Amino acid sequence: xxxxxxxxxxxxxxxxxxxxxxxxxxxxxxxxxxxxxxxxxxxxxxxxxxxxxxxxxxxxxxxxxxxxxxxxxxxxxxxxxxxxxxxxxxxxxxxxxxxxxxxxxxxxxxxxxxxxxxxxxxxxxxxxxxxxxxxxxxxxxxxxxxxxxxxxxxxxxxxxxxxxxxxxxxxxxxxxxxxxxxxxxxxxxxxxxxxxxxxxxxxxxxxxxxxxxxxxxxxxxxxxxxxxxxxxxxxxxxxxxxxxxxxxxxxxxxxxxxxxxxxxxxxxxxxxxxxxxxxxxxxxxxxxxxxxxxxxxxx
Amino acid sequence: xxxxxxxxxxxxxxxxxxxxxxxxxxxxxxxxxxxxxxxxxxxxxxxxxxxxxxxxxxxxxxxxxxxxxxxxxxxxxxxxxxxxxxxxxxxxxxxxxxxxxxxxxxxxxxxxxxxxxxxxxxxxxxxxxxxxxxxxxxxxxxxxxxxxxxxxxxxxxxxxxxxxxxxxxxxxxxxxxxxxxxxxxxxxxxxxxxxxxxxxxxxxxxxxxxxxxxxxxxxxxxxxxxxxxxxxxxxxxxxxxxxxxxxxxxxxxxxxxxxxxxxxxxxxxxxxxxx
Numbered sequence: 001x002x003x004x005x006x007x008x009x010x011x012x013x014x015x016x017x018x019x020x021x022x023x024x025x026x027x028x029x030x031x032x033x034x035x036x037x038x039x040x041x042x043x044x045x046x047x048x049x050x051x052x053x054x055x056x057x058x059x060x061x062x063x064x065x066x067x068x069x070x071x072x073x074x075x076x077x078x079x080x081x082x083x084x085x086x087x088x089x090x091x092x093x094x095x096x097x098x099x100x101x102x103x104x105x106x107x108x109x110x111x112x113x114x115x116x117x118x119x120x121x122x123x124x125x126x127x128x129x130x131x132x133x134x135x136x137x138x139x140x141x142x143x144x145x146x147x148x149x150x151x152x153x154x155x156x157x158x159x160x161x162x163x164x165x166x167x168x169x170x171x172x173x174x175x176x177x178x179x180x181x182x183x184x185x186x187x188x189x190x191x192x193x194x195x196x197x198x199x200x201x202x203x204x205x206x207x208x209x210x211x212x213x214x215x216x217x218x219x220x221x222x223x224x225x226x227x228x229x230x231x232x233x234x235x236x237x238x239x240x241x242x243x244x245x246x247x248x249x250x251x252x253x254x255x256x257x258x259x260x261x262x263x264x265x266x267x268x269x270x271x272x273x274x275x276x277x278x279x280x281x282x283x284x285x286x287x288x289x290x291x292x293x294x295x296x297x298x299x
Numbered sequence: 300x301x302x303x304x305x306x307x308x309x310x311x312x313x314x315x316x317x318x319x320x321x322x323x324x325x326x327x328x329x330x331x332x333x334x335x336x337x338x339x340x341x342x343x344x345x346x347x348x349x350x351x352x353x354x355x356x357x358x359x360x361x362x363x364x365x366x367x368x369x370x371x372x373x374x375x376x377x378x379x380x381x382x383x384x385x386x387x388x389x390x391x392x393x394x395x396x397x398x399x400x401x402x403x404x405x406x407x408x409x410x411x412x413x414x415x416x417x418x419x420x421x422x423x424x425x426x427x428x429x430x431x432x433x434x435x436x437x438x439x440x441x442x443x444x445x446x447x448x449x450x451x452x453x454x455x456x457x458x459x460x461x462x463x464x465x466x467x468x469x470x471x472x473x474x475x476x477x478x479x480x481x482x483x484x485x486x487x488x489x490x491x492x493x494x495x496x497x498x499x500x501x502x503x504x505x506x507x508x509x510x511x512x513x514x515x516x517x518x519x520x521x522x523x524x525x526x527x528x529x530x531x532x533x534x535x536x537x538x539x540x541x542x543x544x545x546x547x548x549x550x551x552x553x554x555x556x557x558x559x560x561x562x563x564x565x566x567x568x569x570x571x572x573x574x
Contacts, residue, residue, distance in 0.1 A: 070309075082411070082415075084415050084417070086413065093328075097321050100320045100324070102317070102420060103309055103313050103316075
């Protein structure tokens with residue numbers, strides 16, 4: 001059984017079509033990285049899953065049931081845009097209110113537990129309006145974790161977080177999926193961070209899912225390249241471009257040779273043409289580069 | 300990964316209880332609630348206090364608006380056609396201010412993003428409508444009580460007559476408090492319709508709260524008891540000549556409108572998007 005199954009989903013806002021026939025499958029227990037440009041339909045999809053907006057057509061099933069099913073929805077946690085806290089109440093009171101809404105039996109214990117999980121115990125007595133952006137994000141995640149949710153929908157959860165905050169959230173996501181049977185759908189533009197935890201990916205463009213894959217498939221799909229620094233960069237690039245079909249220069253002036261070139265082959269070729277290589281390594285493109293390449297292909 | 304998942308179905312009672320708990324907590328922990336209680340107490344005191352003030356130019360005292368302190372709670376007779384401020388200014392004014400309070404209360408839900416959290420985990424919009432209606436009705440009933448206390452205090456200070464048929468007064472008071480439910484449901488409904496426009500929510504609540512439509516209708520129809528089918532009509536019907544029938548009329552009208560507005564509000568919420 002999949003945690004989320006979306007088929008032929010469309011959503012129109014007056015003249016604008018935000019989603020056009022979106023297909024999406026999120027397996028149970030996955031950390032699903034949902035990636036796309038601004039305005040590609042990520043937030044719309046998340047709001048549709050949460051039942052906040054209504055689809056124009058298509059179906060959404062959560063754990064095999066319609067997404068409108070109140071039983072399933074009671075086991076969802078969400079952080080979309082803002083955590084939904086009252087600014088004049090303390091973090092503790094806001095959390096207790098949400099716990100009460102969820103009908104949690106031991107609300108104080110549960111609130112203490114989730115605040116500890118996101119390392120926010122110390123901020124319990126702070127008024128929400130006095131919290132920093134990073135603190136608010138962590139409170140939002142803590143709030144979403146109340147009531148032991150089975151599906152967590154997080155929209156840009158690491159926005160405004162410092163390095164330590166990002167690490168904490170990564171640990172929390174791994175913990176809840178591995179130890180508590182939770183499934184996480186997380187959208188983020190910080191692809192480097194997403195890559196560290198995601199088990200599955202979905203890439204959306206113009207309201208359509210253009211690729212869905214597992215982390216292993218991404219790994220296999222990501223090409224290796226030879227990165228080198230040469231003294232005469234532009235001449236080296238011109239020479240390499242004659243032999244290899246794809247040669248690129250990055251911002252630091254480093255040349256990248258794709259096409260399964262071996263380092264020995266590249267060095268020998270340049271040496272034979274009178275160019276000395278000062279630095280050499282083989283590397284693999286990351287999620288970010290993979291995503292950028294994919295976006296370029298579509299243009 | 301074959302993992303069995305069980306989803307417990309929260310009962311209606313449990314769901315409503317938890318939402319009511321949150322709404323009442325918010326009500327009691329919001330300064331706005333106490334401000335409105337104070338406003339409700341000050342209104343009758345101000346009206347009675349300004350009564351009989353001397354005209355600084357002529358030195359003559361203005362004609363008293365009320366001969367009896369209870370007339371500021373309700374008119375002697377159900378007067379839908381208003382010919383003067385004294386016939387209009389009574390406990391029904393609580394419902395105007397109550398409307399503004401409900402708009403602010405519900406407006407905070409949307410402004411803070413609280414409804415997004417709520418509607419994700421609480422799929423049933425009916426719970427929201429009911430919870431808001433009940434908590435706001437309670438708040439308005441409390442405003443009626445502080446209005447009464449303000450009127451009594453001002454009456455004692457001004458030395459105006461307290462003579463009244465106690466039974467009728469009690470029925471009038473109860474009738475007006477019962478009407479809080481219907482008014483709260485109307486305001487909740489209006490705020491659900493205009494949820495994206497806070498200013499329009501307040502303006503519409505104020506507009507309907509004044510009862511201007513019924514007063515306008517009464518100008519055409521006269522003091523017609525048919526107007527009791529409306530919230531303002533029943534609120535006026537709860538006057539100082541009230542009988543047990545008055546209370547029954549108020550109860551039926553209030554509950555009927557509460558049901559209508561709750562059903563309509565639930566339908567609107569269920570079909571509309573939350574932003």
